[in-house]
Amino acid sequence: MREPQSRRTFLGVAATGAALGLNTTTTRGEGSDSLAILGGKPVRKGEYTRWPIIDQDDERAWMEVLRTGRWCRLNGKYADTFEEAWARTLGAKHALAVANGTSALVTSLAALGVGPGDEVVVPPYTFVATINAVLLHHALPVFVDTDIETLQIDASKIEAALTERTTCIIPVHLGGSAADMDQIQTIARKHKIPVLEDACQAHLAEWRGKKVGTMGALGCFSFQASKNLNSGEGGAIVSNDDRLIEECKSFQNNGRGSSALYAHSRNGANLRITEFQAALLARQLSRLETQSRTREQNAQYLTSLLKEIPGLAPARMYDGCTRNAYHLYMFRYAPDGFAGLPREQFLKALAAEGVPASSGYEPLYRQPFLKNTLESRGFKAIYPPERLAALSGGIHCPQNDQLCKEAVWLTQTMLLGPRSDMDQIADAVRKIQRHAGKLVKA
Numbered sequence: 001m002r003e004p005q006s007r008r009t010f011l012g013v014a015a016t017g018a019a020l021g022l023n024t025t026t027t028r029g030e031g032s033d034s035l036a037i038l039g040g041k042p043v044r045k046g047e048y049t050r051w052p053i054i055d056q057d058d059e060r061a062w063m064e065v066l067r068t069g070r071w072c073r074l075n076g077k078y079a080d081t082f083e084e085a086w087a088r089t090l091g092a093k094h095a096l097a098v099a100n101g102t103s104a105l106v107t108s109l110a111a112l113g114v115g116p117g118d119e120v121v122v123p124p125y126t127f128v129a130t131i132n133a134v135l136l137h138h139a140l141p142v143f144v145d146t147d148i149e150t151l152q153i154d155a156s157k158i159e160a161a162l163t164e165r166t167t168c169i170i171p172v173h174l175g176g177s178a179a180d181m182d183q184i185q186t187i188a189r190k191h192k193i194p195v196l197e198d199a200c201q202a203h204l205a206e207w208r209g210k211k212v213g214t215m216g217a218l219g220c221f222s223f224q225a226s227k228n229l230n231s232g233e234g235g236a237i238v239s240n241d242d243r244l245i246e247e248c249k250s251f252q253n254n255g256r257g258s259s260a261l262y263a264h265s266r267n268g269a270n271l272r273i274t275e276f277q278a279a280l281l282a283r284q285l286s287r288l289e290t291q292s293r294t295r296e297q298n299a300q301y302l303t304s305l306l307k308e309i310p311g312l313a314p315a316r317m318y319d320g321c322t323r324n325a326y327h328l329y330m331f332r333y334a335p336d337g338f339a340g341l342p343r344e345q346f347l348k349a350l351a352a353e354g355v356p357a358s359s360g361y362e363p364l365y366r367q368p369f370l371k372n373t374l375e376s377r378g379f380k381a382i383y384p385p386e387r388l389a390a391l392s393g394g395i396h397c398p399q400n401d402q403l404c405k406e407a408v409w410l411t412q413t414m415l416l417g418p419r420s421d422m423d424q425i426a427d428a429v430r431k432i433q434r435h436a437g438k439l440v441k442a
């Protein structure tokens with residue numbers, strides 16, 4: 001029997017399908033009614049779309065870089081080519097490709113001058129990199145609770161979290177949907193605080209027709225293996241601000257200016273993308289639009305099915321979100337609709353039916369990394385004990401706590417197949433619902 005998985009394992013398993021040890025035949029679940037977890041026939045026997053999708057052009061691009069011997073962007077051309085294409089695709093003035101999404105965030109915060117003593121508003125429902133980027137600059141993350149219906153930061157609670165030390169607001173467009181950019185931009189403008197969009201999961205997502213990542217001072221993307229645009233590792237920063245993008249360029253290139261190799265105008269690090277990553281990205285980008293449309297159509301259909309199932313609540317989108325990238329398909333699960341069946345058992349039963357799903361993030365503010373960092377020598381040297389204590393012990397995000405108990409995620413690769421795949425997901429859920437009582441007793 002397959003167990004529910006951690007997020008990264010889950011994204012990998014769902015992507016390969018092979019790891020499920022299944023063949024490619026499919027069966028509809030409504031007829032074969034005994035639960036797979038109790039020995040019955042699974043609703044689905046088959047792989048989801050393999051990820052990444054590659055063809056001969058990807059191989060050619062890779063080999064071209066290999067043969068030129070120009071593997072570093074300092075003497076290559078592919079990083080420049082991809083940056084132009086990414087900026088054009090998003091309608092941004094500038095794009096800068098970097099090593100990964102974490103580097104994009106770290107670089108952007110450096111460009112914004114975020115440092116010791118500063119506070120940065122963050123959502124708690126995100127990948128840890130959003131928070132780590134803040135901590136790496138010795139600034140304090142200030143968690144604003146989640147809107148449990150959309151799974152995004154609750155923008156109505158941001159203003160109350162601002163202090164005179166707030167130097168940045170980081171909305172995360174989680175799962176490929178969009179945070180409430182109307183409210184966030186209004187608050188940011190009023191208080192003159194820059195917005196850094198973490199769009200690491202939201203390639204091509206839109207807010208009122210504009211691509212997410214292009215509305216704040218800076219926007220960050222990840223091209224890590226699980227992402228909708230993938231080069232194994234990779235990242236990008238987009239901006240319409242000439243000065244900020246120059247700061248980013250310099251920071252990720254060891255603080256160099258644009259002229260001499262050993263002239264360093266600011267602090268920095270080597271967070272550059274390689275030519276191999278950039279060449280793959282340029283190729284993968286040619287498929288992104290079509291793949292995104294498929295995900296969107298399948299996801300909308302899946303929502304129409306799942307919202308009718310008592311106990312399930314698909315993540316709501318804000319009205320302003322005119323396009324969802326569906327990096328994740330997210331819904332909330334209430335045991336009440338399933339004879340009291342706990343979420344972990346629901347996930348096990350779903351996996352046995354051939355539909356792998358994950359329980360998503362744990363509350364980040366309860367994890368040891370935060371307390372350990374705040375109690376480190378460096379942080380103690382910067383901040384008074386009461387400020388650190390308030391952060392490490394006093395975080396109150398009840399909506400997020402609740403969400404972490406209820407969330408269920410399906411990965412983007414499950415949305416790339418035929419519409420019948422969506423029927424199967426709903427069939428599997430309904431089948432578990434019909435028999436949930438047996439599992440509760442078992």
Ligand SMILES: Cc1ncc(COP(=O)(O)O)c(C=O)c1O
Binds near residue numbers: 130222223
């Ligand atoms: C919301 C979010 N922010 C930041 C990152 C970091 O990106 P990377 O893994 O490319 O460093 C990720 C990647 O999973 C992410 O999902």
